Amino acid sequence: MNESIIIQDLLGPLSTLLKRGEVAYENYMSNKKAFLYAIIIKDNNMRIRELILRYSHLLPHTQQSNAIELVAHIDIWSILWNDLNESKSHLLDDEFTFENSSTFPKKSVESLLGYYQELKIKINA
Numbered sequence: 856m857n858e859s860i861i862i863q864d865l866l867g868p869l870s871t872l873l874k875r876g877e878v879a880y881e882n883y884m885s886n887k888k889a890f891l892y893a894i895i896i897k898d899n900n901m902r903i904r905e906l907i908l909r910y911s912h913l914l915p916h917t918q919q920s921n922a923i924e925l926v927a928h929i930d931i932w933s934i935l936w937n938d939l940n941e942s943k944s945h946l947l948d949d950e951f952t953f954e955n956s957s958t959f960p961k962k963s964v965e966s967l968l969g970y971y972q973e974l975k976i977k978i979n980a
């Protein structure tokens with residue numbers, strides 16, 4: 856397994872998208888859960904989903920499981936997002952919220968990011 860390919864193709868871009876998602880979510884929460892920020896979060900989540908589905912086969916089994924847990928969360932979140940979006944028109948400053956029993960898999964994401972840091976250290980050693 857070539858660790859530099861895993862970093863370049865999957866974990867580096869994933870790390871960047873997760874940081875973008877954090878910023879978008881913070882903006883969403885501090886701006887009355889406006890539809891504008893929900894659109895950005897949706898875009899970011901779809902990019903994360905596609906990235907993982909394209910490259911997670913490069914990961915060791917445990918990390919593949921962590922990546923698929925994140926995809927499963929995004930799948931449920933996306934269906935609920937689409938359902939609300941299609942139910943009525945929204946202006947960019949409208950509040951956009953829905954119930955979701957699928958919680959963000961924080962431990963899985965932390966494990967993926969920890970693995971990313973380990974690989975970077977290993978490659979730079």
